[in-house]
Amino acid sequence: MPTLVLIDGSSYLYRAFHALPPLTNAAGEPTGALFGIVNMLRSTLKARPDYAAFVSDASGPTFRDALYPEYKANRPPMPDELRAQVEPMCDIVRALGFPMLRVPGVEADDVIGTLAHQAAALGIDVIVSTGDKDMAQLVGPHVTLSNTMTNATLDSNGVFEKFGVRPDQIVDLLALMGDTVDNIPGVEKCGPKTAAKWLGEYGTLDNVMANAAKIGGKIGENLRSALAHLPLSRQLATIKLDVALELGPKDLILRDRDVDALRDLYRRYEFNAALKELDGGAVTDSASVIKVAPQYRNRAVEATDLDPALAAKGEYECVRDAAALDTWLERLRQAPLIAFDTETTSLDPLRAEIVGISLAVEPGKGCYIPLAHDYPGAPAQLDRAQVLAALKPILEDPARPKLGQHAKYDVNVLSRQGITVRGIAYDSMLESYVFHSTATRHDMDSLARRYLGYTTIPYEAVAGKGAKQIPFGQVDLEQATCYAAEDADITLRLHSVLWKKLADEPALRQVFETIEMPLVPVLARMEQRGVLIDTQALRVQSHELAKRMHELTQRAFEIAGRTFSLDSPKQLCAILFEELKLPVVVKTPTGQPSTNEEALDAIADQHELPRLILEYRGLAKLRSTYTDKLAEMVNPHTGRVHTSYHQAIAATGRLSSSDPNLQNIPIRTEEGRRIRQAFVAPPGYKVVAADYSQIELRIMAHLSGDQGLLGAFTSGLDVHRATAAEVFGLPPEQVDANQRRAAKAINFGLMYGMGAFGLARQLDIARNEANEYIARYFSRYPGVRSYMDGIREQAHRDGYVETVFGRRLYLDDIRSRNQNLRAGAERAAINAPMQGTAADIIKRAMIAVDAWLGDRDDARMLLQVHDELVFEVREDALEPVTVGIRERMSGAAELAVPLVVDIGVGTNWDEAH
Template sequence: MENLVHESSNGDGNTLYLIDAMALAYRAHYIFISRPLINSKGQNTSASYGFTNSLLKLINDQEIDHIAVVFDAVGAGGTFREDIYEDYKAHRDPPPEELLENLPFIKEIVQAMDIPVVEMEGVEADDVIGTLARNAEEDGAEVVIVSPDKDFKQLLSERVRIYKPARGDQDFEIITDDDFREEYGLDPTQFVDMLALWGDSSDNVPGVPNIGEKTSMKYLKKYHDVEGCIDNADEIGGKRGQNLVEFADDARMSKELVRIKTDLDVALDWHTLLAAQPKMEKLKVLFSELEFESLLDRFDVEVEEADEVEEGENLEFDFGPYEEVKTIDADAVDYSFLKNRHELEQFVETLTEQERYAFDTETTSTDPHYASLVGMSFAWEDGVAVYVPTPMPDGTSTDDVLDLIGPILERETTKIAHNMKYDMLVMRRHGVELGGPVLDTMVGHYLFAPEENHNLNDVARSVLNYKMVPITELIGEGASQVSMRDVEVKEAARYACEDADITLQVAEKLEEKLQEVDLNEVADDIEYPLVRVLADMEFVGIRVDTDVLDRISERLAGELDELEGRIYELAGEEFNINSPQQLGEILFEKLDMPVISKTSTGNPSTKESVLQELSTDHEIPGLVLDWRKTYKLKSTYLDSLGELVHPETGRIHTSFNQTRTATGRLSSSDPNLQNIPVRTAVGREIREAFVPQDDWQLLAADYAQIELRILASMSGDEAMQETFRTGGDIHTDAAARVYGIDPADVTRDQRRKAKEVNYGIPYGVSPWGLAQRLRVPVGEAQDLITQYQKSYPGVSTLLNQLVEKARQNGYAETMLGRRRYIPEIDSSNSNRRSWAERVAVNMPIQGTQADMIKIAMNRVHERLASEALEARMLLQVHDELVFEMPPAEEAALRTLVEEEMRDALPLDGVPVVVDIDAGDNWLDAH
């Protein structure tokens, strides 16, 4: 067994440093997200402190003469990009309020340091930085852009480089144009085309479906730019070639969205952007106000030294980090790897004695359904870990390694891992079932801090204040990335051992933290056992009839052609229907339709609600809505699901995400099966394509109106409970009470409105919001809400209590104690406070439903095994479970599933009802 013990660029007066203020502020805020800096006034000062440290670190390390800090214009409207594409950044969450409240302080600190502050309305800070960079470059200057934003790579040149702040500490990674060419095999100017094809989900830039990072690189090496790819779509062929033709306008629009402007009218000469003399007294006042005591301790020394500084000299700063970040210490750890079969046999004996240990796999892919095992690491004592490479250096094969160690892994010993579902799937594909209780540190951290990031690097930083070695140091990134299989065993071992060791240490801390907040039972009884259930579901996957998908897709393509033809005929010309700008020109300029609302930049809006209102007076808006809905279904599901079928299993293996939602609900991805619309005819048709294995059937079980039943139970409202107890229709009953009529006299429209109120009230819907949903005047919506509150007084009381409880505790919780922290509940911003109050009401209800179905999944899974049924659980979609079964087991499975779903979490005063059906496809079984 082998032990594994184990430059700055200076300014020359001709270099301009451009600081991306918002990106650095974001980074600073989230570095301290798990232990925010709160001063005695109750202010969260994390972003100010972290930003200041980053800036001072940069100043200390570089001899800076020319510098500017570039901000987005605060309070300004949108930018020209929203005019090009109304949904640009539409899915991005607004910045945390605590971060926004720090921006004025950050700006004051920068100004007190006598560093120029630059901002410009109507464009993003990226565009200002791009223009300043190009202007300085053309004047012969060197430019350094300080930002973690990948989009700046398009500006790289011989004279422009990027300093990317490293994650978790105060270092900077230098990126040059040569680095870019080595990583991507392209010229930096082609990065715009790469992003245009690839798209950007964070900014909601559409790109071209099925073309990702590596595919876009390959095409651009051959065809140079977006237009070249489109022109050669026939040569590319296949689905991607079709998409390049079908989504050509999206690609061109995406290119305009991601291109950083370099030609703004910025009336600034880079020579004037000078780092001058800091205003020391002003800085001291600011640091005192913000209570940056660790800065002030050193600041006093700097003030004394400042008296002796000659006019015009730059001051040196040494403020240090807020808290020293720990990294791997080769002298303090005992990391080793096995070299031969004899060492493996000895290790197996040692591992057999352990009743609890951390386990991690190293593989060739992040997709467990394709990954090959490269090695395994183990740790059961802090600072000590062992790596088992597969195959071993002496030639012992992977199969032989697993024959020896597999039986030990299958024993009922506690396994600790970070994202253990991945390890379970990988090992199962290699013939080994990981046995015993699960302790998943990713899931545990999610329970403790649901709003934070949960990858191991971030969790280690949050829980242990420890910075791990990034995987990119071993395998690189982008075009130059290699497989873990290609990494030298000694280097892979050091990385893998750290993973296992740190996972073990995180687990020990998390157990204490979960105990402190009374979440250990939710972890041990619900979340940790669910990891194994989800792994089994993902391993099995679900079969898809691609012929059905192709049939629907072909029909929709014809419908889109017909819709486009009719729209063009009515408009009198062809245009890009997916472009809000071009659509707006047709509707509001050519056809002179009334402007209902405007975008943030003052242009007429073409959003859905506007088109709905306009559709009553003209045919085009309604046709555009139909086109959008059809286009989205075709591109999102029909044209992509078939490509996700695994070549070996012939099934789709969606990934169930246990740590994504703040309420505790599961989500799914690759593909997202929870967003298939079930209220539209085409959405239901898509479900028809999901089928069982030959000669079997699907069975679907769905909780009936479960969130309203939970609401009735939690509120104790007698009227609502009575409706559920007697088997009445809750929406008809609500309509009868709200309108003051007999249930038999309730009309379909009245029931529809009552249904919207039923589902809207528990989530804090406003009169305006309800009016939008019902398409009625706000006054009528207000009357409906008022009558509902009178009809169900227990519900109204509960909702007020939930908000008040969240305000007192700072969090909302489910019936079983799952928490969601809501710091905005006391916000001075009314919009954010209202949002927090809605969360305070929503989370206990929706989170309790999530707990209920997870308990049911665990129990159903256990009984399927104990009763030796062949039936298998395949999917979970919100309130529904989908199974695959031989027909002979239908009666037994119905009974089992109904019992466990019904009894998972009994509700006081309200029966839990489960609807179950079976069929030859998902649609028939629903």
């Protein structure tokens, strides 16, 4: 059947404007929304529709404004940056040959609805290209929706799956929900689920209204209050299907492109990929603008970077006999680089069993060696022990470079098979992370889409999802081979792209080669060792926490005068804000009173109950996260808990950990410290904790070059006391505890961008007094002020800041139109170099300490938390080991001030800290 594509131009213009960064051409003209529209139109042309039209809103009022003067009254005026792109958009649409429709008195939706209705009656298949949910009411046998920004399509089944109602019920759904953007009144607090539930039960809006008396609770009252305006809401939400149009569906023929006009437009707005395509160059569908605002220049993958060959389908072999294995072993021996991956039974590498191994040595080709596929009719497979024995010399050879995507997981999996993988030279996940930590997620699927224009096979496609998901060992070998071998192949392809990017940035390459990659085997060994846990101590503490939580619950009941659930935000709202009349300081995104930690903390000085709830929640979190869970996490094979470290998550370069998350154990409370007491050493050993002292302040002194700070640290003074002496104009020996506390708050607060308001609140002083403190601080430490001003300016200029070692820390919101987001990015610009440098330093220390310890059995590095390293050391080796640790941690960086390391020893982690 012929196809008509109707493009919702108004919807896409706004969506592209808000979705893309503020791109500009060399003349400074905004191009972001225009760029999004151009790519969408070029994609539409590649599909070669029989008919097409670009439909946008005409200026002036519409019939809906006459029906309801408040219609869209809350919409802000079009931003100037967007308004400037409207006429160029129209010029490009016409030059591309699209019929362009703008009909006064109605909206683009009504024009699209009328044309879709007419075309369907003529037997023409209609694709409505839009991101507007209102258009779902048009879906039918000949009409589907397509969102080119998300690659999502909606037919009748898709509408029901997404909204819970049929297309013919969408208008009634919209009427019940209302629309805050268009200012359409609905039923207060009636969301999509409630509206869909009512329509599922009663069928139509009229029937819902007729049965309003049967619906109980507050929502029923809201429905009955809305009965008078619901017919109007339905009328406003209904797309017209009978607009008088000069052109019918078959008149919407694409004209020949005006190549000369397009060339001028593309050159003016610097759409180089589109220009190359216009002049006969080969480009992919994932075109991108070449000239972007300077701070975003490294954000986008440009069309010229995408090699079509890297997006092609691969050729994969299933290795099931000795001859094929021998052939691949020889390829591995001759290969300059080996990409490898494992398929397993678990995401926990230290409990996972190997199901198969995939390998690749050249892009586009790979193999899968199944080792444990077990299903009815499964073909014979090679013996697992023999395959691993054959691969072991290659995998353990440090002279044979290897590549993985999150290779640490596979290293740990293979360690359980007695294979110590050596020679891991590259990791595509870390290449992406170092190149640009916030440009994308760093999983393979995301990286393949971004850097290759390739869509990988999702795991659910071969194993199913939800309750019906089967283990990978039960996946058909043909499907398993396509999925698994693709992993190794795509890893190799990603490396071919990402390594070139790193090679062009010497500082980033240095971070990758000297920090991130050497750290992989260090973290792998730490994860494999694990840490010993006193499970009995945790059980005792868990029981005590439960007892205290019960006491807090009973006290809460006494205060409230009735029982309620301390875990229910709704019931807490009723008690705190309706019954106790406490002020609402923080609201949810929907405008409701919030009961989150920030909200309770803000009113904790006004009543006992919010303080009690905060204590209850803190204990509940400790219990659920640690005292109850840690014992369950003990590995049955090792008798230890094995956390997993993540290198490619935090934008600053800091490590994070999970299962368990060791970064968030509180140390300022007795309960948190007791959890650390459960981390113990085996008989004959002690726990050693080595912690950098005030490392971020020392980095601030180094980066700012402020003579006052440098002098304090170089002289070994108490820097907070020295700061207090400067701020308050006193000799250091006369500084009291409160003045030192104030100075400490200033020292750390300014590093995190804290202003007078935050300092006043933290110190419980007047805002003008806090302003005076800050002014005195900067007058005594002018280098700090200069550094802060300079780093903000650099961030605006470049879009990123750097650590001492060259790691880039991108600030995505530094030129945001939202003032709060922009201010947050400016605060981050000040702190990120310090946090990032601290992260780099402790990583360098870990690499140095691990290399020094080697394979000795009298000392083992176990944990890394923030600026601290934790070891277990044999008692007779404590002195030389602690000396060696301090030397290597202190020598991890050459700063303008000394790096000081505090070391403690104890029978458990808390005692050593």
